[in-house]
Amino acid sequence: MNPLNRLDLYKQMVRIRQYESRILQEYHADKKPAWDIGAGLIPGEMHLSAGQEPSAVGVCANLKQGDAITAPHRPHHFALAHGVDMNAMTAEIYGRDTGLCRGKGGHMHLFDPENHFSCSGIIAQGYPVACGQAMAFKRKGTDHVAVAVAGEGAANQGAFHESLNLASLWKLPVIFVIEDNDWAISVPRSHSTANASNADRASGYGMPGVRIENNDVEAVFEAAGVAIDRARAGGGPSLIEIHTLRLWGHFEGDAQAYRGADLDTLDARDPIPLYAATLAEIGDLSMDQVASIAADAAAEVDAAITFATSSPFPTADDALLHVFA
Amino acid sequence: MTTTETPTRRITTAKAMAEGIALEMRRDPGVFVMGEDVGAYGGIFGSTTDLFAEFGADRVIDTPISETGFIGAGIGAAVEGLRPVVELMFIDFYGVCMDQITNHMAKIHYESGGNVTVPMVLMAATGGGYSDAAQHSQCLWGTFAHLPGIKVVVPSNPYDAKGLMISAIQDDNPVLYLFHKGAQGLVWMEKNPRSIAHVPEESFTVPIGEAAVAREGTDVTIVTLSLSVQHSLDVAEQLVAEGISVEVIDLRSLVPLDTQTVLASVAKTGRVLVVDEDYRSFGLTGEIAAVIAEHDPMMLKKPFRRLAVPDVPIPYARVLEQGILPTRDKIAAGVRELMS
Ligand SMILES: Cc1ncc(C[n+]2csc(CCOP(=O)(O)OP(=O)(O)O)c2C)c(N)n1
Ligand SMILES: [Mg+2]
Numbered sequence: 001m002n003p004l005n006r007l008d009l010y011k012q013m014v015r016i017r018q019y020e021s022r023i024l025q026e027y028h029a030d031k032k033p034a035w036d037i038g039a040g041l042i043p044g045e046m047h048l049s050a051g052q053e054p055s056a057v058g059v060c061a062n063l064k065q066g067d068a069i070t071a072p073h074r075p076h077h078f079a080l081a082h083g084v085d086m087n088a089m090t091a092e093i094y095g096r097d098t099g100l101c102r103g104k105g106g107h108m109h110l111f112d113p114e115n116h117f118s119c120s121g122i123i124a125q126g127y128p129v130a131c132g133q134a135m136a137f138k139r140k141g142t143d144h145v146a147v148a149v150a151g152e153g154a155a156n157q158g159a160f161h162e163s164l165n166l167a168s169l170w171k172l173p174v175i176f177v178i179e180d181n182d183w184a185i186s187v188p189r190s191h192s193t194a195n196a197s198n199a200d201r202a203s204g205y206g207m208p209g210v211r212i213e214n215n216d217v218e219a220v221f222e223a224a225g226v227a228i229d230r231a232r233a234g235g236g237p238s239l240i241e242i243h244t245l246r247l248w249g250h251f252e253g254d255a256q257a258y259r260g261a262d263l264d265t266l267d268a269r270d271p272i273p274l275y276a277a278t279l280a281e282i283g284d285l286s287m288d289q290v291a292s293i294a295a296d297a298a299a300e301v302d303a304a305i306t307f308a309t310s311s312p313f314p315t316a317d318d319a320l321l322h323v324f325a
Numbered sequence: 326m327t328t329t330e331t332p333t334r335r336i337t338t339a340k341a342m343a344e345g346i347a348l349e350m351r352r353d354p355g356v357f358v359m360g361e362d363v364g365a366y367g368g369i370f371g372s373t374t375d376l377f378a379e380f381g382a383d384r385v386i387d388t389p390i391s392e393t394g395f396i397g398a399g400i401g402a403a404v405e406g407l408r409p410v411v412e413l414m415f416i417d418f419y420g421v422c423m424d425q426i427t428n429h430m431a432k433i434h435y436e437s438g439g440n441v442t443v444p445m446v447l448m449a450a451t452g453g454g455y456s457d458a459a460q461h462s463q464c465l466w467g468t469f470a471h472l473p474g475i476k477v478v479v480p481s482n483p484y485d486a487k488g489l490m491i492s493a494i495q496d497d498n499p500v501l502y503l504f505h506k507g508a509q510g511l512v513w514m515e516k517n518p519r520s521i522a523h524v525p526e527e528s529f530t531v532p533i534g535e536a537a538v539a540r541e542g543t544d545v546t547i548v549t550l551s552l553s554v555q556h557s558l559d560v561a562e563q564l565v566a567e568g569i570s571v572e573v574i575d576l577r578s579l580v581p582l583d584t585q586t587v588l589a590s591v592a593k594t595g596r597v598l599v600v601d602e603d604y605r606s607f608g609l610t611g612e613i614a615a616v617i618a619e620h621d622p623m624m625l626k627k628p629f630r631r632l633a634v635p636d637v638p639i640p641y642a643r644v645l646e647q648g649i650l651p652t653r654d655k656i657a658a659g660v661r662e663l664m665s
Contacts, residue, residue, distance in 0.1 A: 037513050038455030043643055045457055095456070095642030106458040106641030121460040122418060123390050156389035157421065184390055186366035192389040253513050258365045316648025319640050 001225035051247030058220025068116035070126030075119035096311035124157035153184025173231035181246035202239035337510025339371030345490030360412030392422035431474030467608030481554035488531030542572035595626035605633035
């Protein structure tokens with residue numbers, strides 16, 4: 001297990017939040033006056049991960065180069081925490097030729113083969129793919145692992161259950177990560193899921209499962225460390241469910257009328273100020289550091305956005321390329 | 326029939342769909358709705374607007390993200406005589422539930438020698454044009470129309486949306502009801518004025534299997550459906566200035582396909598452009614060509630023309646996507662070519 005570096009966890013969470021906050025601004029900046037999802041420099045659906053930083057940061061702090069991640073429709077936090085290049089990812093979100101996928105993929109379809117990172121907009125369909133990557137790692141005799149990420153809503157999809165069984169049956173080095181943010185668009189967990197904890201489902205498939213409450217980045221880090229060590233050593237898959245927080249709408253433009261009183265307590269539950277307070281209390285973080293970490297993150301994100309907006313667009317004819325290798 | 330409404334009542338396609346469902350729910354206690362976010366949210370694309378407030382959680386059921394489960398459950402309920410209206414949020418998600426659709430919903434009546442019926446409606450959003458990329462922008466109606474046993478309807482405007490919904494619910498067969506996101510009249514999408522129109526308040530039906538002549542013309546026939554009808558009507562208006570008279574056929578149903586209306590129009594104009602937002606090969610455009618060729622290829626004064634997505638997945642970036650969609654510019658160019 002990697003040693004716990006609290007400051008690094010904090011920095012990475014701030015970096016991700018800064019990214020999502022700037023994308024939020026940029027996304028909405030040019031969709032007015034009549035809001036149109038297809039308009040502006042960043043068109044299309046946008047699912048941001050603010051509030052869910054602890055899961056990505058806690059898990060990815062235990063990964064090494066060559067480990068794989070499959071992420072869902074809400075991918076930015078895992079992409080950034082896993083080392084996907086911020087410039088190339090941002091250029092993709094802006095639909096530019098310099099983007100990770102040359103403008104073909106967009107924010108739900110980021111592919112970074114160098115970092116074995118991918119995501120899919122079809123719920124739970126990254127689970128089987130992670131099993132396959134784990135299968136390849138095992139057959140090649142490496143100690144790499146694959147991390148399959150999706151929301152609590154996804155855990156009711158057949159592909160999730162088939163994957164748990166496959167991974168357990170074949171002892172694949174997979175870590176199933178469920179981000180329980182209480183909601184699947186407008187449907188609360190209580191209306192979608194028969195089990196209070198997906199850790200129970202893990203035991204049904206013969207693998208260890210834990211549920212982590214309170215969006216606690218250090219608890220995620222510890223649990224992921226145990227699961228990843230076990231997978232690397234040939235012990236097979238594990239499941240980690242993280243009770244996290246969707247700070248913003250399901251997608252941008254979601255008015256969240258269905259969410260009710262849940263909205264009132266969001267600020268108090270924001271994991272980043274909470275973690276800053278924890279670190280300050282134990283003397284690991286000063287006010288100066290808070291400011292300089294925020295400034296560094298802002299500079300990095302601004303540079304990525306500048307890279308994206310100054311990159312060329314693809315041409316219409318490029319749409320015909322890459323159907324086949 | 327008496328009615329108290331003013332003739333200018335104008336509603337969106339989304340609202341018209343929901344109204345059609347509500348009327349059937351009031352009439353028939355066996356009608357119920359299920360799908361993701363169809364309850365308080367009212368459907369991501371507004372297809373179940375206000376139903377939850379009127380009928381409650383017992384008849385407007387939010388489901389887990391378990392499409393095989395709840396579409397299959399719809400089939401089971403239909404087999405037992407209820408009339409479920411089930412929403413698959415995007416048609417692109419067919420991948421996770423196709424077995425229930427094609428091997429069960431579509432085949433049970435036939436397999437049972439006609440002894441079992443499956444009176445359900447499966448509705449799903451289709452189409453692109455707003456950079457939702459490869460997994461959320463497909464039309465795919467050709468795929469489903471290819472499979473025997475499913476009626477397929479594809480309204481292009483509020484009036485047909487309501488009338489076809491009522492017909493679909495009353496039909497004793499499974500009906501796939503595909504609605505284009507860009508034709509729903511949603512406030513958060515590009516505004517297409519033809520997506521808001523007068524619709525009578527009372528119940529009425531639009532027969533499944535009847536195309537409409539959306540605009541009469543004499544020079545060129547455009548055969549199309551869904552949002553492309555709106556675009557084709559825009560183009561037809563624009564081309565008047567160039568002295569070109571365009572007839573627009575709105576297919577409205579793919580299964581059954583109204584070949585008579587298509588053939589009558591082509592016989593009149595002798596020039597045909599099929600506009601389809603689905604993939605080009607092995608689909609609707611080829612089917613219409615075959616219908617004409619089998620009937621009388623000599624009707625054509627100019628070779629058959631088609632405009633469809635050139636067999637690539639739908640790309641994300643706007644310039645890429647607009648490059649492959651049947652936009653107004655490309656439709657106009659196709660018509661001009663037929664006239665040259
Ligand atoms: C198979 C499939 N069904 C439905 C959807 C539409 N959809 C996109 S995100 C979402 C909710 C996902 O909830 P959850 O898994 O909890 O993830 P979260 O959005 O909360 O991060 C739904 C229903 C989809 N993309 N794929
Ligand atoms: Mg969720």
